[in-house]
Amino acid sequence: MISSPVSLAICRRCGRPILSGYSEGVWVRANPAPIDAAQELAAIQAGHFTYDLQPLGLPRRPYLWHRTSFRILGERKWQVLAQHVCPPGPHFPPPPSNPIELFIPFNVSTPDDPQF
Numbered sequence: 054m055i056s057s058p059v060s061l062a063i064c065r066r067c068g069r070p071i072l073s074g075y076s077e078g079v080w081v082r083a084n085p086a087p088i089d090a091a092q093e094l095a096a097i098q099a100g101h102f103t104y105d106l107q108p109l110g111l112p113r114r115p116y117l118w119h120r121t122s123f124r125i126l127g128e129r130k131w132q133v134l135a136q137h138v139c140p141p142g143p144h145f146p147p148p149p150s151n152p153i154e155l156f157i158p159f160n161v162s163t164p165d166d167p168q169f
Contacts, residue, residue, distance in 0.1 A: 054078035058114035059106075060152035061085065067139040068146035072155075076104060076117040083117055087132040093125070101136040113157035 059074035064082070073082045083104050088096065093103050104117040105124065118124070120133065 062152040067144045071137045082137040083134040096135040105131040107131045108157040
């Protein structure tokens with residue numbers, strides 16, 4: 054299954070920020086705000102998917118992994134995000150823009166001229 058790093062984009066319908074990319078062969082859109090266990094339960098009961106936001110590769114890039122029942126029962130190692138659902142009502146989204154690629158810093162670099 055193909056997975057790709059997610060990018061920060063604007064929802065074309067409601068104009069809110071979302072993370073979008075392929076997760077195990079399926080195009081997904083998720084809200085960028087992490088949720089706790091109670092919010093995850095409410096999202097699942099509402100019929101929405103949840104995802105782990107996991108940094109992979111060099112340079113570190115964020116990937117979304119669908120949380121199956123086995124991942125939900127296990128330890129929470131990564132931030133959990135909920136599937137994006139546009140709120141009800143009329144929407145006036147901004148004009149389309151290019152997605153922003155995200156990189157996650159994982160180590161502080163050593164200066165070229167150390168002070169010791």
